[in-house]
């Protein structure tokens with residue numbers, strides 16, 4: 325509810341205008357039965373045509389003003405609801421941008437997607453209907469009973485009791501339906517998880533001829549969702565018939581009791597007509613409200629799910645930090661890791677006692693087996709997730725004392741899994757530097773060995789890039805990712821196993837180009853292939869989350885057992901301290 329109250333106070337003008345329009349609409353609706361009563365008792369009963377004309381004229385004005393207010397109210401309610409949808413999606417997007425990898429993982433990508441799309445739509449739709457159909461109902465009920473009471477306290481009991489009965493039924497059904505409605509959204513998440521997996525892995529499913537099993541699993545999720553929907557709909561199916569039943573009973577009772585009172589001469593026929601009108605109006609609003617109330621539990625559950633994300637305090641929060649306390653030591657190291665320890669979500673440590681430096685203007689490499697923690701080092705360096713203990717210094721400044729923006733400005737990163745955004749080759753290249761000149765783009769493309777295949781594209785730099793870069797091969801995507809990182813001016817370039825999809829020759833040409841044309845730049849290269857990192861100034865050998873050696877390629881080949889094993893597995897023979905290499 326917090327986000328909702330915040331939204332109304334931020335959109336005060338339109339909220340107040342909507343409230344005024346709805347109030348005028350309600351007043352118009354309530355005035356009509358009163359005027360009908362007056363028309364019958366004062367005009368028709370007395371046979372005075374001028375009174376009939378006057379009250380008739382008043383009814384016309386009320387109908388026109390009420391109608392106009394209703395149109396304005398509808399428009400404003402719809403606008404308010406659409407604005408809510410727009411703003412909350414914007415906040416949601418900004419919040420997800422701030423969340424660390426672990427924050428995102430603890431929610432799950434599928435649920436974040438459902439919350440941002442379906443949940444927001446649920447709340448938006450219910451908000452519009454709430455303003456138009458639910459909000460007026462209690463006011464209409466209250467005034468209708470009050471007006472009936474003023475004219476005939478005895479008759480007022482009939483709508484009053486019927487309203488109380490109806491509210492009890494609504495309360496009971498809501499209590500039953502609310503927990504089930506939260507379940508519906510959760511089941512929708514489950515469908516999203518399965519469908520994302522299905523679309524991402526569709527080729528694997530076909531390759532392993534696993535269609536039937538996958539279809540069964542997916543159908544199970546569809547069926548769970550449908551079952552929840554059926555159960556909730558069953559519960560609320562009682563609401564409208566109960567309202568119609570009460571409407572009939574109230575109508576019969578008022579005519580019956582009202583007729584008796586008119587017969588006794590204690591009530592005028594016009595008042596009975598007005599009371600019937602009021603009661604019908606009340607129940608008509610209650611029926612309309614009932615139709616919307618059915619959607620409320622689900623929307624409330626959606627609102628809670630949205631607010632859960634919006635209220636998350638990001639693990640890495642720039643607003644929490646005081647960046648004024650930065651000390652700028654002059655150091656020859658651009659990055660220093662000191663006794664860094666890290667574990668994912670409280671599990672076993674993935675990095676233990678990691679201490680090393682990345683010297684300015686040099687190439688540092690991290691090598692190690694699968695799962696040894698190489699990519700995790702890059703992630704903690706980029707502050708995508710926070711370390712458990714130890715410290716990381718960037719250019720002499722503690723990582724915690726750097727804002728995300730400052731850090732991103734200093735570092736350019738090529739992820740392990742190359743990813744392109746939908747658009748063109750040029751729009752992807754310009755991501756890190758929108759102001760880059762044509763020459764700068766061409767230089768980066770040349771360095772990344774992407775020039776030949778861009779030249780092969782009919783549209784060249786304007787060639788279309790599909791979502792995720794799926795219309796390019798793995799090697800092409802990787803070269804474009806590298807070029808994109810090189811377009812960005814940075815103090816440190818991180819390549820996280822970024823050369824693995826390149827053939828050996830391209831890999832060699834790329835390294836040669838970086839060496840000769842980006843001399844003086846600082847690189848961190850994470851790799852498994854020794855050929856990729858053999859020329860690095862410093863190689864860090866990682867094994868099961870620990871550093872087991874540091875040095876040059878030749879030093880490590882001579883002195884480091886794990887590195888030697890690695891070398892042997894890659895066709896480099898190490899015998900009696902002599903190295904026989906057969907790599908580029």
Ligand SMILES: Nc1ncnc2c1ncn2[C@@H]1O[C@H](COP(=O)(O)OP(=O)(O)OP(=O)(O)O)[C@@H](O)[C@H]1O
Nearest residue numbers: 429668674692693694695696697698699700701852
């Ligand atoms: N998001 C995550 N949540 C939980 N554990 C993770 C996550 N990412 C990686 N790990 C675990 O952390 C360890 C180190 O993973 P990391 O990706 O850093 O290894 P790596 O050396 O880069 O491996 P590879 O060369 O295969 O990419 C692995 O045991 C992995 O299972």
